[in-house]
Amino acid sequence: MKHVQSRVTAQDYGDWAVEARGLVKTFGDNRAVDGVNLDVRAGTIYGVLGPNGAGKTTTIRMLATLLRPDAGSAKIFGHDVMKEPQIVRQLIGVTGQYASVDESLSATENLVIFSRLLGLGRTEARHKAAELLEEFSLTEAAKRPLKKFSGGMRRRLDLAASLIAQPPLIFLDEPTTGLDPRTRNQMWDTIRRLVKTGSTVLLTTQYLQEADELADRIAVIDRGRVVAEGTADELKASVGSSSLQLRTHNPQDIEIARQIVEKVLKVQSAVSPEGGKITAPMADVDRVTDLLIALRETGIRLAELSVQKPTLDEVFLTITGHGVKENTAKASDETNEVREARV
Protein backbone atom coordinates (compact mmCIF):
# COMPACT_ATOMS: atom_id res chain seq x y z
CA MET A 1 0.00 0.00 0.00
CA LYS A 2 2.89 2.22 0.76
CA HIS A 3 3.89 2.07 -2.89
CA VAL A 4 0.52 3.26 -4.07
CA GLN A 5 0.76 6.24 -1.76
CA SER A 6 4.19 7.23 -2.96
CA ARG A 7 2.90 7.07 -6.49
CA VAL A 8 0.03 9.40 -5.71
CA THR A 9 2.26 11.93 -3.99
CA ALA A 10 4.67 11.85 -6.90
CA GLN A 11 1.82 12.77 -9.19
CA ASP A 12 0.50 15.42 -6.85
CA TYR A 13 3.80 17.24 -6.84
CA GLY A 14 3.93 16.94 -10.57
CA ASP A 15 7.42 15.42 -10.52
CA TRP A 16 8.83 14.90 -13.97
CA ALA A 17 10.84 11.75 -14.43
CA VAL A 18 11.94 12.82 -17.90
CA GLU A 19 12.03 16.27 -19.44
CA ALA A 20 13.61 16.37 -22.88
CA ARG A 21 13.81 19.52 -24.98
CA GLY A 22 14.78 19.59 -28.64
CA LEU A 23 17.01 16.51 -28.62
CA VAL A 24 18.98 16.11 -31.83
CA LYS A 25 21.35 13.36 -32.90
CA THR A 26 22.87 13.16 -36.35
CA PHE A 27 24.74 10.19 -37.78
CA GLY A 28 26.45 11.42 -40.93
CA ASP A 29 23.68 12.79 -43.16
CA ASN A 30 20.97 11.05 -41.21
CA ARG A 31 19.18 13.13 -38.59
CA ALA A 32 18.20 10.12 -36.51
CA VAL A 33 16.60 12.29 -33.85
CA ASP A 34 15.45 15.70 -34.98
CA GLY A 35 14.21 17.84 -32.11
CA VAL A 36 12.40 15.45 -29.79
CA ASN A 37 10.50 16.81 -26.78
CA LEU A 38 9.28 14.41 -24.14
CA ASP A 39 7.72 14.90 -20.72
CA VAL A 40 7.20 11.85 -18.59
CA ARG A 41 5.45 12.17 -15.26
CA ALA A 42 6.88 10.11 -12.40
CA GLY A 43 4.99 6.92 -11.62
CA THR A 44 3.55 6.41 -15.08
CA ILE A 45 4.21 4.23 -18.10
CA TYR A 46 5.12 6.25 -21.13
CA GLY A 47 5.14 4.66 -24.56
CA VAL A 48 7.22 5.85 -27.48
CA LEU A 49 5.62 4.39 -30.57
CA GLY A 50 7.15 4.34 -34.00
CA PRO A 51 8.45 2.19 -36.83
CA ASN A 52 11.99 0.87 -37.20
CA GLY A 53 14.45 3.67 -37.73
CA ALA A 54 12.14 6.36 -36.37
CA GLY A 55 14.71 7.34 -33.74
CA LYS A 56 13.26 5.56 -30.70
CA THR A 57 16.42 3.74 -29.66
CA THR A 58 18.63 6.77 -30.30
CA THR A 59 16.33 8.87 -28.10
CA ILE A 60 16.49 6.34 -25.27
CA ARG A 61 20.26 6.05 -25.57
CA MET A 62 20.59 9.80 -25.17
CA LEU A 63 18.27 9.85 -22.16
CA ALA A 64 20.23 6.98 -20.61
CA THR A 65 23.60 8.80 -20.99
CA LEU A 66 24.81 6.21 -23.51
CA LEU A 67 24.91 8.73 -26.33
CA ARG A 68 25.70 12.43 -26.26
CA PRO A 69 23.02 14.61 -27.87
CA ASP A 70 24.22 16.96 -30.63
CA ALA A 71 21.73 19.58 -29.49
CA GLY A 72 18.97 20.00 -26.96
CA SER A 73 18.85 19.02 -23.33
CA ALA A 74 17.35 16.33 -21.16
CA LYS A 75 16.75 16.01 -17.46
CA ILE A 76 16.05 12.87 -15.46
CA PHE A 77 14.29 13.74 -12.19
CA GLY A 78 15.74 17.23 -12.60
CA HIS A 79 19.32 16.07 -13.26
CA ASP A 80 20.91 17.02 -16.55
CA VAL A 81 22.06 13.98 -18.57
CA MET A 82 25.13 15.80 -19.84
CA LYS A 83 26.23 17.68 -16.73
CA GLU A 84 25.38 15.05 -14.13
CA PRO A 85 25.57 11.75 -16.01
CA GLN A 86 26.77 9.82 -12.99
CA ILE A 87 23.74 10.92 -10.95
CA VAL A 88 21.40 10.07 -13.80
CA ARG A 89 22.93 6.58 -13.96
CA GLN A 90 22.06 6.11 -10.31
CA LEU A 91 18.40 6.76 -11.12
CA ILE A 92 17.85 4.63 -14.19
CA GLY A 93 17.76 1.04 -15.34
CA VAL A 94 18.23 0.31 -19.02
CA THR A 95 17.03 -2.76 -20.85
CA GLY A 96 18.21 -2.62 -24.42
CA GLN A 97 16.73 -3.96 -27.58
CA TYR A 98 19.38 -6.64 -27.61
CA ALA A 99 19.90 -8.27 -24.27
CA SER A 100 22.73 -6.48 -22.48
CA VAL A 101 23.93 -9.40 -20.43
CA ASP A 102 27.08 -11.46 -20.61
CA GLU A 103 26.60 -14.42 -22.94
CA SER A 104 29.55 -16.40 -21.67
CA LEU A 105 28.46 -16.32 -18.03
CA SER A 106 25.53 -17.88 -16.17
CA ALA A 107 22.45 -15.95 -15.08
CA THR A 108 23.58 -15.90 -11.46
CA GLU A 109 27.09 -14.76 -12.35
CA ASN A 110 25.66 -11.94 -14.44
CA LEU A 111 23.43 -10.67 -11.66
CA VAL A 112 26.13 -11.04 -9.02
CA ILE A 113 28.59 -9.00 -11.06
CA PHE A 114 26.08 -6.22 -11.74
CA SER A 115 25.11 -6.21 -8.04
CA ARG A 116 28.74 -5.99 -6.97
CA LEU A 117 29.30 -3.12 -9.38
CA LEU A 118 26.33 -1.36 -7.81
CA GLY A 119 27.99 -1.53 -4.43
CA LEU A 120 26.41 -4.60 -2.86
CA GLY A 121 28.55 -6.82 -0.67
CA ARG A 122 29.44 -10.39 -1.59
CA THR A 123 26.60 -12.09 0.31
CA GLU A 124 24.12 -9.29 -0.42
CA ALA A 125 24.85 -9.70 -4.12
CA ARG A 126 24.23 -13.46 -3.93
CA HIS A 127 20.91 -12.90 -2.16
CA LYS A 128 19.85 -10.23 -4.58
CA ALA A 129 20.66 -12.47 -7.56
CA ALA A 130 18.72 -15.39 -6.09
CA GLU A 131 15.79 -13.13 -5.25
CA LEU A 132 15.57 -11.62 -8.72
CA LEU A 133 15.97 -14.99 -10.43
CA GLU A 134 13.05 -16.31 -8.44
CA GLU A 135 11.00 -13.22 -9.14
CA PHE A 136 11.50 -13.70 -12.87
CA SER A 137 11.09 -17.52 -12.77
CA LEU A 138 14.66 -18.14 -13.80
CA THR A 139 15.83 -20.07 -10.75
CA GLU A 140 15.98 -23.39 -12.57
CA ALA A 141 18.16 -21.94 -15.29
CA ALA A 142 20.34 -19.98 -12.88
CA LYS A 143 23.50 -21.99 -13.44
CA ARG A 144 23.11 -22.68 -17.13
CA PRO A 145 25.23 -20.65 -19.55
CA LEU A 146 23.20 -17.96 -21.27
CA LYS A 147 23.91 -19.37 -24.69
CA LYS A 148 21.20 -21.94 -24.01
CA PHE A 149 18.60 -19.34 -22.96
CA SER A 150 15.51 -18.64 -25.05
CA GLY A 151 14.74 -15.11 -26.20
CA GLY A 152 12.13 -14.65 -23.50
CA MET A 153 14.45 -15.86 -20.75
CA ARG A 154 17.15 -13.51 -21.93
CA ARG A 155 14.79 -10.55 -21.86
CA ARG A 156 13.63 -11.47 -18.37
CA LEU A 157 17.20 -11.72 -17.15
CA ASP A 158 17.97 -8.42 -18.81
CA LEU A 159 15.06 -6.77 -17.05
CA ALA A 160 16.06 -8.38 -13.77
CA ALA A 161 19.53 -6.90 -14.17
CA SER A 162 18.00 -3.46 -14.67
CA LEU A 163 16.13 -3.75 -11.39
CA ILE A 164 19.04 -4.54 -9.08
CA ALA A 165 19.44 -0.94 -7.98
CA GLN A 166 15.65 -0.51 -7.72
CA PRO A 167 15.81 2.47 -10.03
CA PRO A 168 12.90 4.94 -10.05
CA LEU A 169 13.05 5.16 -13.85
CA ILE A 170 13.34 2.19 -16.18
CA PHE A 171 13.97 2.39 -19.91
CA LEU A 172 12.69 -0.56 -21.91
CA ASP A 173 13.70 -0.53 -25.54
CA GLU A 174 11.25 -2.69 -27.48
CA PRO A 175 10.83 -5.13 -24.60
CA THR A 176 8.72 -7.60 -26.55
CA THR A 177 10.07 -7.44 -30.09
CA GLY A 178 10.76 -10.96 -31.28
CA LEU A 179 8.90 -12.65 -28.44
CA ASP A 180 6.10 -15.12 -29.01
CA PRO A 181 2.61 -13.99 -27.94
CA ARG A 182 2.62 -15.94 -24.68
CA THR A 183 5.98 -14.60 -23.56
CA ARG A 184 4.89 -11.15 -24.66
CA ASN A 185 1.91 -11.28 -22.31
CA GLN A 186 4.17 -12.36 -19.46
CA MET A 187 6.42 -9.43 -20.16
CA TRP A 188 3.44 -7.07 -20.12
CA ASP A 189 2.37 -8.40 -16.73
CA THR A 190 5.87 -7.85 -15.41
CA ILE A 191 5.93 -4.27 -16.66
CA ARG A 192 2.53 -3.55 -15.08
CA ARG A 193 3.69 -4.98 -11.76
CA LEU A 194 6.75 -2.77 -11.93
CA VAL A 195 4.76 0.40 -12.14
CA LYS A 196 2.55 -0.70 -9.25
CA THR A 197 5.67 -0.59 -7.10
CA GLY A 198 6.14 3.08 -7.91
CA SER A 199 8.54 2.91 -10.81
CA THR A 200 8.35 5.07 -13.89
CA VAL A 201 8.69 3.18 -17.15
CA LEU A 202 9.59 4.61 -20.52
CA LEU A 203 9.19 1.99 -23.21
CA THR A 204 9.52 2.01 -26.95
CA THR A 205 7.48 -0.18 -29.20
CA GLN A 206 6.50 -0.76 -32.79
CA TYR A 207 3.11 -2.09 -31.76
CA LEU A 208 0.18 0.20 -31.19
CA GLN A 209 -1.51 -2.54 -29.26
CA GLU A 210 1.39 -2.77 -26.84
CA ALA A 211 1.42 0.96 -26.22
CA ASP A 212 -2.34 0.83 -25.84
CA GLU A 213 -2.21 -2.02 -23.31
CA LEU A 214 0.53 -0.55 -21.18
CA ALA A 215 1.12 3.15 -21.57
CA ASP A 216 -0.59 6.00 -19.75
CA ARG A 217 0.64 8.40 -22.39
CA ILE A 218 2.04 7.76 -25.83
CA ALA A 219 4.30 9.74 -28.11
CA VAL A 220 4.21 8.78 -31.76
CA ILE A 221 7.61 9.30 -33.30
CA ASP A 222 8.43 9.38 -36.97
CA ARG A 223 11.63 10.35 -38.78
CA GLY A 224 13.15 11.63 -35.56
CA ARG A 225 10.22 13.82 -34.57
CA VAL A 226 7.30 13.49 -32.20
CA VAL A 227 4.29 13.72 -34.49
CA ALA A 228 1.56 13.11 -31.91
CA GLU A 229 1.36 12.89 -28.16
CA GLY A 230 -1.41 12.08 -25.74
CA THR A 231 -3.17 9.36 -23.82
CA ALA A 232 -4.01 6.15 -25.62
CA ASP A 233 -7.63 7.31 -25.82
CA GLU A 234 -6.73 10.67 -27.28
CA LEU A 235 -4.49 9.06 -29.81
CA LYS A 236 -7.10 6.53 -30.79
CA ALA A 237 -9.76 9.21 -31.05
CA SER A 238 -7.63 10.84 -33.71
CA VAL A 239 -7.39 7.57 -35.57
CA GLY A 240 -10.76 6.18 -34.57
CA SER A 241 -11.19 3.23 -32.28
CA SER A 242 -11.48 1.06 -35.33
CA SER A 243 -10.75 1.52 -38.94
CA LEU A 244 -12.92 1.08 -41.96
CA GLN A 245 -11.51 -0.39 -45.12
CA LEU A 246 -13.53 -0.22 -48.26
CA ARG A 247 -12.95 -1.16 -51.87
CA THR A 248 -15.37 -0.27 -54.62
CA HIS A 249 -16.24 -2.64 -57.44
CA ASN A 250 -15.67 0.07 -60.00
CA PRO A 251 -12.47 2.10 -59.49
CA GLN A 252 -14.15 5.19 -60.95
CA ASP A 253 -16.53 5.27 -58.01
CA ILE A 254 -13.77 5.70 -55.50
CA GLU A 255 -13.93 9.51 -55.26
CA ILE A 256 -17.72 9.57 -54.76
CA ALA A 257 -17.46 6.74 -52.25
CA ARG A 258 -14.82 8.67 -50.42
CA GLN A 259 -17.02 11.76 -50.20
CA ILE A 260 -19.86 9.67 -48.81
CA VAL A 261 -17.58 8.05 -46.26
CA GLU A 262 -16.36 11.43 -45.08
CA LYS A 263 -19.87 12.84 -44.92
CA VAL A 264 -21.40 9.94 -43.02
CA LEU A 265 -18.51 9.27 -40.63
CA LYS A 266 -17.51 12.95 -40.36
CA VAL A 267 -13.80 12.10 -40.59
CA GLN A 268 -10.86 12.45 -42.95
CA SER A 269 -10.34 9.37 -45.05
CA ALA A 270 -7.35 8.27 -47.01
CA VAL A 271 -6.85 6.27 -50.16
CA SER A 272 -4.26 3.60 -49.55
CA PRO A 273 -1.02 3.84 -51.52
CA GLU A 274 -1.77 0.61 -53.38
CA GLY A 275 -4.83 2.43 -54.64
CA GLY A 276 -8.43 1.46 -54.81
CA LYS A 277 -8.85 1.11 -51.08
CA ILE A 278 -10.36 3.74 -48.80
CA THR A 279 -9.28 3.76 -45.17
CA ALA A 280 -11.07 5.83 -42.58
CA PRO A 281 -11.04 6.00 -38.80
CA MET A 282 -14.25 5.05 -37.05
CA ALA A 283 -15.23 6.12 -33.59
CA ASP A 284 -18.50 4.22 -33.61
CA VAL A 285 -18.86 0.92 -35.43
CA ASP A 286 -22.67 1.37 -35.58
CA ARG A 287 -22.18 4.05 -38.17
CA VAL A 288 -21.24 1.42 -40.68
CA THR A 289 -24.98 0.71 -41.14
CA ASP A 290 -25.63 4.36 -42.08
CA LEU A 291 -22.72 4.22 -44.44
CA LEU A 292 -23.90 1.10 -46.19
CA ILE A 293 -27.38 2.57 -46.65
CA ALA A 294 -25.90 5.78 -48.06
CA LEU A 295 -23.73 3.81 -50.47
CA ARG A 296 -26.66 1.70 -51.62
CA GLU A 297 -28.71 4.86 -52.27
CA THR A 298 -25.94 6.23 -54.50
CA GLY A 299 -25.76 2.94 -56.30
CA ILE A 300 -22.08 2.26 -55.65
CA ARG A 301 -21.22 -1.42 -55.70
CA LEU A 302 -18.71 -2.59 -53.12
CA ALA A 303 -16.01 -5.16 -53.70
CA GLU A 304 -14.87 -5.42 -50.12
CA LEU A 305 -15.62 -3.88 -46.76
CA SER A 306 -14.10 -4.55 -43.40
CA VAL A 307 -13.88 -2.95 -40.00
CA GLN A 308 -10.61 -3.50 -38.16
CA LYS A 309 -8.77 -2.31 -35.12
CA PRO A 310 -6.38 0.42 -36.23
CA THR A 311 -2.92 -0.79 -37.04
CA LEU A 312 0.25 1.20 -36.69
CA ASP A 313 0.00 1.75 -40.43
CA GLU A 314 -3.26 3.61 -40.05
CA VAL A 315 -2.08 5.60 -37.08
CA PHE A 316 0.77 6.73 -39.24
CA LEU A 317 -1.33 7.31 -42.29
CA THR A 318 -3.68 9.46 -40.28
CA ILE A 319 -1.10 11.36 -38.26
CA THR A 320 1.70 11.84 -40.75
CA GLY A 321 -0.18 11.59 -43.99
CA HIS A 322 2.32 9.01 -45.24
CA GLY A 323 2.48 5.30 -44.70
CA VAL A 324 4.96 3.46 -42.59
CA LYS A 325 8.05 2.45 -44.52
CA GLU A 326 8.04 -1.06 -45.87
CA ASN A 327 9.92 -2.78 -43.11
CA THR A 328 7.24 -1.96 -40.58
CA ALA A 329 4.44 -3.31 -42.70
CA LYS A 330 5.71 -6.64 -41.48
CA ALA A 331 5.70 -5.45 -37.90
CA SER A 332 2.05 -4.48 -38.02
CA ASP A 333 1.22 -7.83 -39.55
CA GLU A 334 2.78 -9.37 -36.52
CA THR A 335 0.57 -7.23 -34.34
CA ASN A 336 -2.45 -8.61 -36.09
CA GLU A 337 -1.24 -12.11 -35.49
CA VAL A 338 -0.84 -11.36 -31.82
CA ARG A 339 -4.33 -10.01 -31.67
CA GLU A 340 -5.67 -13.13 -33.25
CA ALA A 341 -3.75 -15.27 -30.84
CA ARG A 342 -5.14 -13.33 -27.92
CA VAL A 343 -8.79 -13.55 -28.96
Added chain:
Amino acid sequence: MKSTSIKQVADRPLNNYVSLGQSARHSFTMAYRGLLKIRRTPEQLFDVTLQPILFTLMFTYIFGGAISGNVQNYLPVIIPGILVQTVITTSIVTGVQLREDMDKGVFDRFKSLPIARIAPLAGALLADTIRYTIATVLTFVMGYIMGYRPDGGLGHVIIAGLLVIVCSWTISWIFAFFGVIARTASSVQGISMIVLFPLTFLSNAFVPVKTMPGWLQWFVNINPISHLVTAVRNLANNGTFGWDLAVSLIGAAAIVAVFAPITVRAYMRRT
Protein backbone atom coordinates in the same frame (compact mmCIF):
# COMPACT_ATOMS: atom_id res chain seq x y z
CA MET B 1 7.60 -7.67 -5.99
CA LYS B 2 9.77 -7.43 -2.91
CA SER B 3 13.08 -7.21 -4.67
CA THR B 4 11.85 -4.99 -7.42
CA SER B 5 10.16 -2.35 -5.31
CA ILE B 6 11.87 0.88 -6.08
CA LYS B 7 13.82 3.33 -4.02
CA GLN B 8 12.50 6.83 -4.58
CA VAL B 9 14.75 9.63 -5.74
CA ALA B 10 14.59 11.45 -2.40
CA ASP B 11 15.86 8.35 -0.52
CA ARG B 12 19.03 8.14 -2.54
CA PRO B 13 22.36 9.68 -1.74
CA LEU B 14 23.37 11.05 -5.11
CA ASN B 15 26.88 11.85 -6.17
CA ASN B 16 28.16 12.82 -9.59
CA TYR B 17 31.71 11.61 -8.85
CA VAL B 18 33.19 8.19 -8.27
CA SER B 19 35.83 8.01 -5.55
CA LEU B 20 39.20 6.38 -6.08
CA GLY B 21 38.30 3.57 -3.70
CA GLN B 22 35.08 2.87 -5.58
CA SER B 23 36.96 2.93 -8.89
CA ALA B 24 39.35 0.30 -7.57
CA ARG B 25 36.46 -1.81 -6.30
CA HIS B 26 34.64 -1.59 -9.61
CA SER B 27 37.84 -2.54 -11.46
CA PHE B 28 38.35 -5.59 -9.27
CA THR B 29 34.77 -6.70 -9.87
CA MET B 30 35.36 -6.36 -13.59
CA ALA B 31 38.57 -8.34 -13.20
CA TYR B 32 36.54 -11.04 -11.45
CA ARG B 33 34.28 -11.08 -14.50
CA GLY B 34 37.35 -11.55 -16.69
CA LEU B 35 38.51 -14.49 -14.60
CA LEU B 36 35.07 -16.10 -14.78
CA LYS B 37 35.21 -15.79 -18.54
CA ILE B 38 38.62 -17.45 -18.67
CA ARG B 39 37.30 -20.26 -16.48
CA ARG B 40 34.36 -20.72 -18.86
CA THR B 41 36.53 -20.77 -21.98
CA PRO B 42 39.89 -22.21 -20.93
CA GLU B 43 40.89 -22.60 -24.59
CA GLN B 44 41.71 -18.88 -24.41
CA LEU B 45 44.82 -19.94 -22.54
CA PHE B 46 46.26 -22.05 -25.38
CA ASP B 47 48.54 -19.29 -26.60
CA VAL B 48 50.04 -18.54 -23.20
CA THR B 49 50.75 -22.20 -22.53
CA LEU B 50 52.07 -23.25 -25.92
CA GLN B 51 53.99 -20.15 -26.90
CA PRO B 52 56.49 -20.14 -23.98
CA ILE B 53 57.21 -23.84 -24.41
CA LEU B 54 57.61 -23.66 -28.18
CA PHE B 55 59.57 -20.41 -28.38
CA THR B 56 61.93 -21.25 -25.55
CA LEU B 57 62.77 -24.59 -27.14
CA MET B 58 63.15 -23.21 -30.64
CA PHE B 59 65.19 -20.10 -29.97
CA THR B 60 67.52 -21.77 -27.49
CA TYR B 61 68.46 -24.65 -29.75
CA ILE B 62 68.60 -22.58 -32.95
CA PHE B 63 70.70 -19.65 -31.68
CA GLY B 64 72.45 -21.21 -28.67
CA GLY B 65 75.46 -22.63 -30.47
CA ALA B 66 75.93 -19.66 -32.80
CA ILE B 67 75.72 -16.95 -30.19
CA SER B 68 77.14 -18.37 -26.98
CA GLY B 69 79.09 -21.38 -28.18
CA ASN B 70 76.68 -23.83 -26.61
CA VAL B 71 73.12 -24.05 -25.35
CA GLN B 72 74.13 -24.05 -21.69
CA ASN B 73 75.90 -20.68 -21.92
CA TYR B 74 73.08 -19.18 -23.94
CA LEU B 75 70.36 -19.95 -21.37
CA PRO B 76 71.08 -17.00 -19.01
CA VAL B 77 70.92 -14.71 -22.07
CA ILE B 78 67.91 -16.16 -23.84
CA ILE B 79 65.58 -17.03 -20.95
CA PRO B 80 65.13 -13.40 -19.75
CA GLY B 81 64.90 -12.31 -23.39
CA ILE B 82 62.33 -14.87 -24.42
CA LEU B 83 60.40 -14.20 -21.20
CA VAL B 84 59.98 -10.51 -22.00
CA GLN B 85 59.20 -11.21 -25.64
CA THR B 86 56.61 -13.91 -24.93
CA VAL B 87 54.80 -12.16 -22.13
CA ILE B 88 54.58 -8.85 -23.96
CA THR B 89 53.34 -10.58 -27.12
CA THR B 90 50.66 -12.17 -24.96
CA SER B 91 49.42 -8.73 -24.00
CA ILE B 92 48.33 -8.13 -27.60
CA VAL B 93 45.57 -10.66 -27.03
CA THR B 94 44.24 -8.36 -24.32
CA GLY B 95 43.54 -5.67 -26.89
CA VAL B 96 42.03 -8.13 -29.35
CA GLN B 97 39.71 -9.64 -26.77
CA LEU B 98 38.71 -6.24 -25.47
CA ARG B 99 37.64 -5.30 -28.98
CA GLU B 100 35.52 -8.46 -29.30
CA ASP B 101 34.09 -7.98 -25.83
CA MET B 102 33.13 -4.36 -26.42
CA ASP B 103 30.97 -5.28 -29.37
CA LYS B 104 28.69 -7.23 -27.06
CA GLY B 105 25.56 -5.75 -25.56
CA VAL B 106 26.82 -6.13 -22.02
CA PHE B 107 29.13 -3.15 -22.48
CA ASP B 108 26.03 -1.01 -22.96
CA ARG B 109 24.94 -2.02 -19.52
CA PHE B 110 28.34 -1.24 -18.04
CA LYS B 111 28.06 2.21 -19.56
CA SER B 112 24.63 2.79 -18.08
CA LEU B 113 25.73 1.80 -14.57
CA PRO B 114 26.96 4.42 -12.11
CA ILE B 115 30.46 2.95 -12.06
CA ALA B 116 33.91 4.36 -12.75
CA ARG B 117 34.37 4.72 -16.49
CA ILE B 118 37.81 3.16 -16.28
CA ALA B 119 36.58 -0.02 -14.57
CA PRO B 120 35.50 -2.12 -17.59
CA LEU B 121 38.91 -1.50 -19.19
CA ALA B 122 41.08 -1.71 -16.11
CA GLY B 123 39.23 -4.85 -15.01
CA ALA B 124 39.77 -6.62 -18.32
CA LEU B 125 43.46 -5.72 -18.26
CA LEU B 126 43.83 -6.79 -14.66
CA ALA B 127 42.25 -10.19 -15.33
CA ASP B 128 44.76 -10.76 -18.08
CA THR B 129 47.67 -10.63 -15.65
CA ILE B 130 46.71 -14.25 -14.99
CA ARG B 131 47.76 -14.94 -18.57
CA TYR B 132 51.09 -13.19 -18.10
CA THR B 133 51.68 -15.14 -14.90
CA ILE B 134 51.11 -18.43 -16.68
CA ALA B 135 53.48 -17.45 -19.50
CA THR B 136 56.13 -16.29 -17.00
CA VAL B 137 56.02 -19.42 -14.90
CA LEU B 138 56.10 -21.69 -17.94
CA THR B 139 59.10 -19.91 -19.46
CA PHE B 140 61.12 -20.23 -16.27
CA VAL B 141 60.07 -23.87 -15.89
CA MET B 142 61.11 -24.63 -19.48
CA GLY B 143 64.43 -22.93 -18.82
CA TYR B 144 64.93 -24.98 -15.67
CA ILE B 145 64.17 -28.20 -17.49
CA MET B 146 66.75 -27.27 -20.15
CA GLY B 147 69.35 -26.66 -17.48
CA TYR B 148 69.01 -22.96 -16.61
CA ARG B 149 70.08 -22.37 -13.00
CA PRO B 150 69.79 -18.64 -12.28
CA ASP B 151 72.41 -17.43 -9.77
CA GLY B 152 70.12 -14.78 -8.35
CA GLY B 153 68.11 -17.42 -6.52
CA LEU B 154 64.39 -18.08 -6.38
CA GLY B 155 63.55 -14.81 -4.62
CA HIS B 156 65.11 -12.67 -7.32
CA VAL B 157 63.63 -14.81 -10.08
CA ILE B 158 60.19 -14.16 -8.59
CA ILE B 159 60.87 -10.42 -8.47
CA ALA B 160 62.03 -10.57 -12.10
CA GLY B 161 58.82 -12.41 -13.01
CA LEU B 162 56.70 -9.81 -11.23
CA LEU B 163 58.56 -7.03 -13.02
CA VAL B 164 57.75 -8.58 -16.39
CA ILE B 165 54.09 -9.07 -15.44
CA VAL B 166 53.75 -5.47 -14.26
CA CYS B 167 55.41 -4.09 -17.39
CA SER B 168 53.26 -6.25 -19.65
CA TRP B 169 50.17 -4.98 -17.89
CA THR B 170 51.21 -1.40 -18.53
CA ILE B 171 52.04 -2.18 -22.17
CA SER B 172 48.64 -3.84 -22.55
CA TRP B 173 47.14 -0.34 -22.14
CA ILE B 174 48.67 0.50 -25.53
CA PHE B 175 46.95 -2.47 -27.12
CA ALA B 176 43.77 -1.71 -25.21
CA PHE B 177 43.87 1.72 -26.86
CA PHE B 178 44.16 0.10 -30.29
CA GLY B 179 41.37 -2.23 -29.22
CA VAL B 180 39.07 0.65 -28.41
CA ILE B 181 39.75 2.71 -31.54
CA ALA B 182 39.98 -0.14 -34.07
CA ARG B 183 36.97 -1.27 -36.01
CA THR B 184 37.63 -5.00 -35.92
CA ALA B 185 39.49 -7.43 -33.72
CA SER B 186 41.75 -8.58 -36.55
CA SER B 187 42.93 -5.05 -37.27
CA VAL B 188 43.92 -4.74 -33.59
CA GLN B 189 46.05 -7.83 -34.06
CA GLY B 190 47.58 -6.35 -37.20
CA ILE B 191 48.50 -2.93 -35.78
CA SER B 192 49.80 -4.44 -32.56
CA MET B 193 52.10 -6.88 -34.34
CA ILE B 194 53.60 -4.09 -36.43
CA VAL B 195 54.37 -2.14 -33.26
CA LEU B 196 55.60 -5.08 -31.27
CA PHE B 197 57.80 -6.95 -33.71
CA PRO B 198 60.44 -4.23 -34.15
CA LEU B 199 60.34 -3.44 -30.45
CA THR B 200 61.03 -6.99 -29.28
CA PHE B 201 63.47 -8.02 -32.02
CA LEU B 202 65.42 -4.76 -32.22
CA SER B 203 66.51 -5.25 -28.64
CA ASN B 204 69.11 -7.18 -26.71
CA ALA B 205 66.61 -10.00 -26.05
CA PHE B 206 68.20 -12.59 -28.35
CA VAL B 207 71.68 -11.47 -29.40
CA PRO B 208 74.49 -9.36 -27.89
CA VAL B 209 74.17 -5.72 -28.93
CA LYS B 210 77.84 -5.36 -29.93
CA THR B 211 77.31 -7.67 -32.93
CA MET B 212 74.95 -5.14 -34.51
CA PRO B 213 75.81 -2.18 -36.76
CA GLY B 214 76.34 1.12 -34.97
CA TRP B 215 73.09 2.83 -36.00
CA LEU B 216 71.11 -0.17 -34.85
CA GLN B 217 72.98 -0.27 -31.54
CA TRP B 218 71.81 3.27 -30.94
CA PHE B 219 68.16 2.23 -31.25
CA VAL B 220 68.59 -1.02 -29.35
CA ASN B 221 70.16 0.85 -26.46
CA ILE B 222 67.32 3.31 -26.09
CA ASN B 223 64.65 0.66 -26.68
CA PRO B 224 62.74 0.26 -23.39
CA ILE B 225 62.43 -3.46 -24.07
CA SER B 226 66.25 -3.72 -23.86
CA HIS B 227 66.21 -2.06 -20.45
CA LEU B 228 63.53 -4.45 -19.26
CA VAL B 229 65.49 -7.46 -20.55
CA THR B 230 68.66 -6.21 -18.87
CA ALA B 231 66.80 -5.60 -15.62
CA VAL B 232 65.46 -9.17 -15.70
CA ARG B 233 68.94 -10.57 -16.46
CA ASN B 234 70.48 -8.62 -13.57
CA LEU B 235 67.81 -9.81 -11.18
CA ALA B 236 67.72 -13.45 -12.21
CA ASN B 237 71.40 -14.04 -13.00
CA ASN B 238 73.14 -11.77 -10.46
CA GLY B 239 70.43 -10.87 -7.97
CA THR B 240 71.14 -7.14 -8.43
CA PHE B 241 68.79 -4.19 -8.78
CA GLY B 242 70.18 -1.72 -11.28
CA TRP B 243 69.47 1.44 -13.21
CA ASP B 244 67.69 -0.62 -15.89
CA LEU B 245 65.09 -1.68 -13.34
CA ALA B 246 64.40 1.97 -12.54
CA VAL B 247 64.18 2.84 -16.24
CA SER B 248 61.73 -0.02 -16.82
CA LEU B 249 59.48 1.05 -13.97
CA ILE B 250 59.57 4.73 -14.96
CA GLY B 251 58.77 3.77 -18.55
CA ALA B 252 55.91 1.59 -17.37
CA ALA B 253 54.47 4.40 -15.27
CA ALA B 254 54.76 6.80 -18.20
CA ILE B 255 52.89 4.42 -20.52
CA VAL B 256 49.99 4.09 -18.08
CA ALA B 257 49.92 7.83 -17.44
CA VAL B 258 49.58 8.49 -21.17
CA PHE B 259 47.54 5.55 -22.44
CA ALA B 260 45.07 4.94 -19.60
CA PRO B 261 43.42 8.39 -19.91
CA ILE B 262 43.30 8.44 -23.71
CA THR B 263 41.98 4.88 -23.82
CA VAL B 264 39.19 5.69 -21.39
CA ARG B 265 38.34 8.82 -23.37
CA ALA B 266 38.21 6.91 -26.63
CA TYR B 267 36.08 4.27 -24.93
CA MET B 268 33.65 6.91 -23.68
CA ARG B 269 33.28 8.42 -27.11
CA ARG B 270 32.51 5.11 -28.75
CA THR B 271 28.82 4.45 -28.91
